[in-house]
Amino acid sequence: MILSNPFFLVLVTVCIFVAIRVALYKTGLVFLVKKWWRRFEDCFHVYQSFKVPELNESMQENHLYGKVTDYLNSLTSIEESDFTNLVTGKKPNEIVLKLDRNQTIEDDFLGAKVLWETGASTDSTSRSLVLKIRKADKRRILRPYLQHIHVVADELEQKKRDLRLFMNVEAPNRAWRAVPFTHPSTLETITMEADLKSKVKSDLESFLKARQYYHRLGRVWKRSFLLYGPSGTGKSSFVAAMANFLNYDVYDLDLSRVKDDSQLKTLLLQTTTKSVIVIEDLDRYLAEKSTGLSFSGISNFMDGLLNSCCAEERVMVFTMNSKDHVDPAFLRPGRIDVHIHFPLCDFGAFKNLATSYLGVKEHKLFSQVEEIFLNGSSLSPAEIGELMIANRNSPSRAIKSVITALQTDGDGRGIGMFGRRVGFDVGSRKSGDEMVEPGGVFCGEGAHTVRDFRKLYGFLRMKSNRSSHSQSFDAGSANRDG
Ligand SMILES: Nc1ncnc2c1ncn2[C@@H]1O[C@H](COP(=O)(O)OP(=O)(O)OP(=O)(O)O)[C@@H](O)[C@H]1O
Ligand SMILES: [Mg+2]
Known part of the structure; x- marks a missing residue:
């Protein structure tokens, strides 16, 4: 009688499902079931494999291997892997996950699932990675996926590198002298209006991603900031905070050490990409007029006019106590993109x-x-x-x-x-x-x-x-x- 009651049957079925679910999750059996399901699903797909060996045929380093390894170690799905290594990172107390050998890690790209297997190469001395893509997705995603790995790996590399502070020197053979840049200032440690700070932050973030945008407009990929305000209001600290945020080197250009316009050009030519070029107290130099630099020399420098090779991917920062007595031509849009006022405390x-x-x-x-x-x-x-x-x-x-x-x-x-x-x-x-x-x-x-x-x-x-x-x-x- 009871068994023929439909309500009772539904109740029993629901209870059994809940019990199975609890058992699966509590015991971790769910991972086993997922694994089996994946294997079963894979039976109906044909995969194509691409091997990325650590060394190329002439036993030299294959750079792609390093990039893919960095990329895979940055994926959140690494946590799902059966076996990962825990190693200390660069920052104090930082622990990072690194893939071990003979593991499989899953990644999603443009709606397609791809698998990476880590393993030893055939000669078993060097390592290799194997990318498995479903044949049906290969034509659509392979190229953009590899491109995506390149971009992400480059960004990670950029974040990892040690920053340097360059100062211009009056030596015959070299224009800049470098020391490690370890200024502790960050955007978080600078006291300024929260709204203004988040605007600067998003401005810098969108600058970092705007390469295509700038090029489409035919503009050099650079951004210029003017920081102005009384002494001790945080302008120099803010420059350091910007460099730390962007992960860019800093070129601190002392104009009093520059003899003439051509030396200024040389200095700009010898800067590298991903750098913040700073000229402090520009108002003072312009007021003194005691240097051998001309108006056009300085303004061309500010425009990064020389050509795109030496102005690309640069942030230029000029600091001033006051812009009241500065020729507006120096401050026009395009030459200075963003003006930020550093006031005394309120x-x-x-x-x-x-x-x-x-x-x-x-x-x-x-x-x-x-x-x-x-x-x-x-x-x-x-x-x-x-x-x-x-x-x-x-x-x-x-x-x-x-x-x-x-x-x-x-x-x-x-x-x-x-x-x-x-x-x-x-x-x-x-x-x-x-x-x-x-x-x-x-x-x-x-x-x-x-x-x-x-x-x-x-x-x-x-x-x-x-x-x-x-x-x-x-x-x-x-x-x-x-
Ligand atoms: N807005 C701020 N937030 C946090 N700290 C600040 C701020 N302004 C100044 N300070 C602190 O004061 C000190 C001096 O600041 P900083 O050198 O950046 O000022 P400045 O505007 O560049 O001055 P100057 O025009 O004389 O070069 C730094 O140690 C910095 O930590
Ligand atoms: Mg300063």
């Missing part, structure tokens, strides 16, 4: 610094600090950072020392920053745009407007209350600009 930046330097997100003294910032006082992140580092064992003491410094050294400096912020930017800045392509400008200014008005209000209040402070404001401002 309360938001102070809080970010307190979080990273002191580990405090909130503090009872913060309201007092905010009040002082609203009154127009400010210091550079470098100045505040130093006070915090010196007092890092006691956040209260650190914040008190910042308050004292703001009241003494920082009086009126924030107003100077404000004065610059409301001023019009270079001609390349289009109204309302924070970023314009090409020749885009993204400055943190737009987002600050409300805060700026509050600062202006604070400043006017301060001026009317304490007219004697107008002198210290001027001095602060002069200090900053000088």
